[in-house]
Every structure is written in structure tokens, then in C-alpha cells.
Amino acid sequence: MYGLIERLFPICRSITGNGVRQTLAILGEYMDGLNMYEVPTGENCFDWTIPNEWNISDAFIEDNSGQRIVDFKRNNLHVLNYSVPVEGAFTLDELKPHLYTLPNQPDAIPYKTSYYKERWGFCMSHNQFQTLKNKKYRVKIDSKLTPGSLTYADKLLHGDEETEVLISTYVCHPSMANNELSGPALAVGLYNFLAKRKNRYTYRFIFVPETIGAIAYLSKNLEEMKKKTIAGFQLTCVGDNRGYSYIPSRTGKTIADKIAKHILDNRVQKYNRYTFLDRGSDERQYCAPGVDLPVVSMPRTKYGSFPEYHTSLDNLDLVSAEGLQGALDVHKDCICLLEENKTYQVTTLGEPQLGKRNLRDSLGASTTLPDKDKIITNLLAYCDGKTDLIELGEILGKCALDFIPYILELQSHNLLRVAP
Amino acid sequence: MYGLIERLFPICRSITGNGVRQTLAILGEYMDGLNMYEVPTGENCFDWTIPNEWNISDAFIEDNSGQRIVDFKRNNLHVLNYSVPVEGAFTLDELKPHLYTLPNQPDAIPYKTSYYKERWGFCMSHNQFQTLKNKKYRVKIDSKLTPGSLTYADKLLHGDEETEVLISTYVCHPSMANNELSGPALAVGLYNFLAKRKNRYTYRFIFVPETIGAIAYLSKNLEEMKKKTIAGFQLTCVGDNRGYSYIPSRTGKTIADKIAKHILDNRVQKYNRYTFLDRGSDERQYCAPGVDLPVVSMPRTKYGSFPEYHTSLDNLDLVSAEGLQGALDVHKDCICLLEENKTYQVTTLGEPQLGKRNLRDSLGASTTLPDKDKIITNLLAYCDGKTDLIELGEILGKCALDFIPYILELQSHNLLRVAP
């Protein structure tokens, strides 16, 4: 996953344009049959209208010695994303309204956008900004803002059932690693895991420009998704190796919420539990009133709560193979639990006789039971046809995933069955 | 409001008689069209029977020098309320069973009543009681206890809807300020506020002698009130400037409860939260089983929990303009929230595009949003057609009243509508 991030990092993405297409083409190398779609400029998607497409080939600020002091080719964050073209000579005072810096993080280049209002501008470190002299600078942004289309991609991995699990992430930020590329990398990691398995559910992978892309996607697929989706995971900021986080759905009561909390409680234990008030990525669309998809998010460190967020410091140093692996493990556990989550029912009235099936030591009257025996008797005591696997985990105070071998064993003895 | 209390203070009220009539006549000067009603002695109201009417013109204890040592005209608390007439000379020992004092508050004259058993008696400070000599005293109570009627008043202030809000208070205590007159004064304050507005709801103001008056009123109006009342506020002890209090309805789950808690939590923060076990005023009748009106009470310091309660120390010094204003503000906020409390629904699927309506800064990718933007996006995220304004306040952790300008703005952009 880390290698994929390295490969995608240099590309200048935005909410439209060739950067997105290039990114999706690379992702398509890892995911067989990834479908790309184009939504033309001017098309209405719910309350939004697809804007002109933006492409850029070069941008710089030159001093009077012809030296590029700010160069898009060195770091694509230097240009205000969606800048209109500009070329000319400007005094420092004329330039200043077009320059963006972070006085509190003087080493960092900020990430700024102006998708829906025509502007041009440059982002630079505050340290560099303070070295600028009061003289003329030659400025050029070689961009095009013209009718075109917005691009997104999806891939359905079919399972035994039509019921779907949504895996969504975004592809619209230029060179940033945790808050952009960790998401697609994890999506590919999950795809690799799932493509090798026989799955109960169908998995819908979505790669969209954030906000408008999710809205465009929903405007074309909402009816089907509402009918089919049992749970969804928005992948964002899943690459650093600091904490773990949970952002619930709007109601906080979907199966996705139950699963996420159960896995994080049992596998991670200490994590940041946010509320939907802290939302910020495409769960904003998926959980909007009337959309109401059961989508949660489990970042490592949440967007907006790490200092590198939306700056040039969110680079390849911030994400790590360990960080990505931690996120992959948590999401795989959630998916496994979702796949296995069923409601079981004991087949006997009263406790079954475990001894005759060699499921219990034949020497009686012990004062304590071995752990295995405790789990087995507890499963038999609580599998009442109303309590699902996750709830069994909550009641027994253990990770529900760990019950699966015991449930298989009890099923093989015809002592448990899936409730009708 | 304080001036009205000063004016009403000297009148000797009881559960029947001219003191009540005089009080209601003065209140009528402030409330256009206040209706007075008489319920004759002997009439049955639910489980109760209207007693004889009591009126009193004078009462005193004279020592043998002809000096009035206890004089009803100096303080009407001196006479046991509802005393039967008496005239004669008594030794101190004969007098003692008719004297009421407070040994633990030796400066205070207690307030005592004997509405339903014929008695006569005097209340005096324990200090004065201890100066009494073992000699003869001339005693006179010039009262009448004869068939007449119980008097109460109401006033309906009509709004757009027939649905009613109950504002109830009592008029039966003699010269006491906080535990009597603060209630009618606040009722007049709320009337002044509401009479100038165009209201959604109809407001039913009730002035009754406590307990039997409320029961008499209910016996004649319960059916209509049960059909129409959405919320009610019992006004009592609302004139001191110490804490704030909340006494819930019996269930604690009415809209009145939700409103009162929300306003007190957000506007006052620290207040005494009682249970219905601590009830004591006419909420006892309004929330009785089978009556079940949604009535709460928000005293400043609750009856029974301040030392001056039911003594001559509950005088004009105990109440203040500031104390009354605090209670008025809290009750006005409750009424405003009740009037504005609706369930809203967003009109778009997914987030609306705020930028094109100038509801959001067009420069993107900020790491934090201004407060106004946060409230707007949160309202849009939670207005799902099921969550009312109060619940929005609870979810967002802010006073719901503060959302009203934003809701109006969003409605003007057709982004929110009232749910059907």
C-alpha cells in the first residue's frame, strides 16, 4: 500500500481534470475492471452543478533574475487549486492578495482551493513569504478552466448476496499523503483481501472527488444503494501510525456503528470516539437526511486534528506501512465480523449434554471452568434466536470474532443453528 | 412588577373573601378583560366542597392597660387565617393554646391557617411571646365565616392556534411577597410581553386560591384544558434573587419539561433540579393522575427551601426587581422556544451548495469553520424531519433559541422547510 502511495503522490489532482483520470487509471491496474465515469460540466447533481474542468501544466513566480522562486513543478501545492490562468508582472503589493501562507506553521505550504469562484493564487511557506522583496515579480499560471467533465470510478465485487457494503474514498487532493492517498491505498488493500475470498456480501468500491464527486455519485446511484447497503466505511486519513478514531453515522445506531465500536473496543481499546458533529469527509453526504446510508469512518488520526493536515507536511513521511497495516487490520476485522454476523439459536431446551460430545471434561464438580468451556456454555446460554453475534460479544465482554471457531464447532454438533 | 407587589402586599387574602376580590380587581387593571368567577359555598368540586367565605375587619390582643400588643392592622399574619370570631378576656394559660410562634426563628411571625376546622388563634414572634405575663388579656377577632363564594379569575389571550399554554399562579396568602405576590407579578409581566406580540399559541392565565381554587377551576375547565394544553407553567416564588429551580411534571417527559430543562441548562446552567416528589404548589393538581396536564414550575428559590418561607420575613425586602426580571427572562425564553419549536427538514439530498448562495466562504480547504458556518452545516445535517428545534439544541449543545436567525436564513434560501 505504501508503494502505491509513493506512485500516486506526485500527481496534481483536483475535483476535475486529468490528475483524477491518471490516478484512477493507476488504481485500475490494481483493481480488475474498475469502471470510470465522466459527468459533463453543467450537469446538475442534486443541488450542485458540475463546474468547468481544470487542468494545469505549469505555474511559477520568477524574480527579476529569472529565477523561479515558487514553482508548481517542485510542489503542486504551490498553486491555489483551480486557479484561473494568469501571466504578467506584479509588484509585491499587487501580488500579496494572491499569496497564501500559514504564519503559525511558517515551514509549511498551505493547501488552498477556489473551486467555485474564479481566483488565482499561490501558496508558500510563511518563511519564504517573509524573504520577498518589494520589487517586480513575473507570474505565470498555465491552467485551463473549460467545459469538460468530472471523473469518478467504482467497482462492484459480487458476493453471494446482493446486499452491499460500501467502501468509499476520495481522489481530489494534490500531493498529500495521509489526507488523500492513504484512502485509495487502503481501498486497494481491502480489495486484495476480499477478491481472494468467497464473500457473503457484495462490495461497492467508490473513488470520487470529495463532496461534489460523492454527490454526483449519489445522484446517479442513491436508489439502488439505499435498497442494498447494509454498512459502509468512508476511508480517510488511514495512513499515520498515531491513534485510532471512530466517527459514527448520523444516528450512531446502524450495524456499521455497532461493528466499528465492537472492533475498536476489543481490538484497539483506546481510541478517539467522535460524534457526527465532528464529521468532515463524504460521510457528510452518505449520512445526510434523506440519503441515510449506514456509513461510519475509522481514521487513524482524524482530518483536522493533526498539525500536518492540509499542508505540505502531509507528505510521504507522515504515512507508514505500519500505519496503513493497522487501519487495514481494523477494517478487515470489521468486514469479517459483518460477514459472520448472524443470529443463532440453540437447538435444545435446557443445556445440551456436552460431556457425551466430548465438549466438556467428564470429571465433574470443578470449581472453575476452562475459558473454552465458559465460552461454549455462554454461547449456548445466550443464543436465543434474537441476539446477533455482535451482541453476544458485547454481553460476554469479548471480541465476537473470537467466537467463530466455537460457533462452527457447536454447529457441527447440531447444537446451534442460524435463526430463521 | 415590583411596584405591583408593593401595591398588593398589604391586602389580607385568604382562600375566599374580599381580599381575593380586591387583589383580582387590581390585577384586572393590568390585564384587559380579566374574568372573575364566583363559586358558591357548598358547591362540590371534585372531592372538595367550597367552604364558608371568610372576611375579617380587625383582630387584636390588648393588655390590661388597653395597649394592643398584637394587632391585625399592623400585620395581617398575626391572625390565624380563617379564625372564627372571638371576643373576651383570657388568662395567659387560656390563651396559650391559641398562640402560634416559631421557637427556632424567634423574630418571625409564622403564617398559619385553619380553613377546614373551626379555630381561632394568633401568630406572633417567639420573642414577643416570651415577654407575655401571667395576667388577663382582652382578645377580639372581628371576622365572619358565612355562606358566600370562592373567587378566581382567568384571561385567555388568543393566538393563531387554539392550542393553549397555561400560566397559573395563586392569590390566597396574606402579606407575603415571594411565596404569593411574585407569582401574579410575573404573570402580569408575561402578559405584557405576550399581549404585544402576535402569538402562535393561545395563553390561558389563571389566578386562583391555591389547592381548592385550582381544583375548583379544573372541575369546570378540565375537559377543554386537556384537549388544548401543550404546556403549562406554575408561577411560584419567582421574586428572590438567589438560585433558579426546576420542578418537573409527574412524568418529567412533557414538552414543558423539555423546554424548561433546555432553557435552564443553556441560559442559567447551574440550578436546583428537583423531582416531582418535591412538588408543593398547584402542579400537585395539574399533574395529578387523570388530570395530567403538562405543567412544570421554575421558581427562583423553591417554597419550603428558603428560611423566610411562610413567615413575616417573606416581605418586600426578600423580592427584588432583579429577581423578578431573572424569572421573567427564563419564562420568556421558554415561551419563545415553545412558539418557535418546530420540526424542520432539509430540501436537498446531500449537502446543499452553500457557496453559490454566499452562505460559505468561496476559498476552500480551511482547517476550521467559523461558528456561523458550523451552525448552518449542522442544522442542515440534522434537520431530518424528525428532530425538533429543542432536540437540535440538545444535539448541537447550544441554546436552540440561538438557531432561529439561521433557520430563517436557510428558509429564505428554500433550504429548510417545516416538516409536514
Added chain:
Amino acid sequence: MYGLIERLFPICRSITGNGVRQTLAILGEYMDGLNMYEVPTGENCFDWTIPNEWNISDAFIEDNSGQRIVDFKRNNLHVLNYSVPVEGAFTLDELKPHLYTLPNQPDAIPYKTSYYKERWGFCMSHNQFQTLKNKKYRVKIDSKLTPGSLTYADKLLHGDEETEVLISTYVCHPSMANNELSGPALAVGLYNFLAKRKNRYTYRFIFVPETIGAIAYLSKNLEEMKKKTIAGFQLTCVGDNRGYSYIPSRTGKTIADKIAKHILDNRVQKYNRYTFLDRGSDERQYCAPGVDLPVVSMPRTKYGSFPEYHTSLDNLDLVSAEGLQGALDVHKDCICLLEENKTYQVTTLGEPQLGKRNLRDSLGASTTLPDKDKIITNLLAYCDGKTDLIELGEILGKCALDFIPYILELQSHNLLRVAP
């Protein structure tokens, strides 16, 4: 009750055999018309099959001097319960796999069973075990394991209603006092209490071998019990005088749970509150999925949590008359509350006039009410036809049993009636 325990203590009980029959015959002397039942070997009861019947007359280990160093007649725990017959001479090494001790409790003889696998063995103190020499021992177990039957008993004490309360305990342990005989002794104590009263409910007393006996009983009576049982109490470990405990039903939400918690909260206050995960006696069967009887357990110190459990130290010194009396009191209180638990409704609208019924002091305007008056007014305020007696206790923060005299008084004034 303590005397009954002394009488039953020496008998060697098991899950079948004459020890059980002897025990039930003695219990029958205390309970008129106790019915004994036999279920033949080989009969299937739910998932279980009744095993061969076990009887034993003697068992010992003799050293080479002919001295019985381990003698069943001194303590019937010495023999592994359900041992097959054996006779012969064994070296210590040959003997060792058949010897059971408790290295951590070197003075105690452990209690061990092998009901469902053919074994023979002896239990002894670890101290004695360490004195054994490496020589030949003569061993004899004079037992029979042959087709026969499993024995249990019940007794229905009929009340006004067919609705039943289950009182269940077990009779299958050899000489142990707290974890065996305290249960039957308490059952007899409760029977004596109930047989002298006129009861609302019918009481079903059950004496069964633990586990298989309860399963056998349920297999024959479940349909009727499910239809009729309102609450049940499993009696176990109710004879020591240390703490009190509560083991809920599986759901923790039956009337039995409400009653047990209310009585323990109010009468005992400090007690060990377990969950159904801590179950261990026949509540395992009664609360199994599909059985779902509303059964709780209120031991003094719970099985498995006292050091003498399942050893020879659980003897007549561990139980006491005081310990049994404490358990009897708690169970009697639960039964009384269950019998009296009804939902009451006030007969008036608004508060009734208590003064005219001499239920309230006629001198008015006190600042506090006497306790009796508070309870009366609170009962009248909360008896809304939906709140039962237990819930009244929870709301008022007092033991609901203490309300009964007031409820009778209010009923005698026609102020309360049982809700239809």
C-alpha cells in the same frame, strides 16, 4: 431449619439412588403431600438420557496392616461420586491416577464426580496424600451402577390464582451443608410460612438432582410452567452468614428480577450483584433459551465464591441459624411483595381532601409534612393506574412493602382502587 440440615447431612446423595430417596422421604415429613417421581434409566429428557442408578454401601483404602486409611463411612466425600465398583490391591503408583486432592487447600477433601464416564476414585486431603508410602494398598468400592431411575419430588401449594411461583432447589450432593442442604432447609422454611397463610398465588416447590433433575422435571412440566409461572427463586447456598447475592435471570428484566433487586436494595442494601454470566445452578436450565422462566437466585455467598465450596469444609460449621434466617427473611419479603404487587389508581381527580377524612392535620401551612403524610400524598400522586407497587417503591425511594398499611388505609377511604 438448621436441625433439618443436621438430620440430612450424613446421607450420601448423588444424582440417582437411595440417598436422594431417603432425603426426599425426610423432606416429606415436613411438607404434607410431597410427591415423589421416578424417571427410569434410559429415558430421554430433552438432550439428556437418564443414566444408570448408582448406589453405594462401602468404600475404603486399607494399608497393609488392615487399617482403613480412607473410609467412605467416615466421610462420603472420600469416594468419587458415581465410582464403578472395584476391589483389589494396588501399588501407590497404580493408585495415584485414582486419587483426587487439593494441593492449595491441603486440609480439605475435594468433592468430585464422574456421572457420565465410568471411573473409580477416592478423594482425600492433600496432607494425607503426602503421607502415603510406596507400598501396596487394598482398595474396595462396593457400589452398584445398574438400570434404575432418577428420583425427584414436587409439591403444589394452591392459592387463589392458578398463577404460580416456582421455588426450586437441588438434592444430589453428599455431605455438604451450604452448597446443598441449605436450599432444601430454606424451601421447608418457606413452605411453613406459606402453608399458614392464605395466598394469592400457587407455589410450586421442586426438589431435583441438579442439572439432569431440573432437565428431567422441565421435560415433563415445561408447557404448564411456561403458561403459569410469574416468578421463581432458585435456592442455593443460603445458609452461611456472610454477604447476600443476586443472580439475575437471563434477561434481568422479569418481575422476579424487579422484586429481588427491590428487596435486596431496601432490606439488605449492600450485596453482590452478579450477572447471568455468573450463573451456575439450575437457573442455567430455567433461564435457557426457549425455557425462559422468570427465575432469579439470591444466595448468601454464591457457589464458587467461598473457599469451602465443593470440599469437606462445606460442613455444619459453615451454615448457621442466623444465616438461614437472613435468607428466609429476604425470600419472605420477596414473596410478600410479589403477593401484594398490584397497580393502583386514585379515585379522585386532583388531590382528595384529606383533612375531612382525618388523614391530614387540620392546621395548615406547615413547612414540612410528617413522614406518614408524605407517603400518603405521594401514593395518591403516583397511583395512576400504570405504576405497580414495586415501581412506587422505586420512585419514592423506599421499600414498597412499607406502603401496604397506607394503601389499605387509602382503600378503606375509597381513595385508591386496584386498576382494572
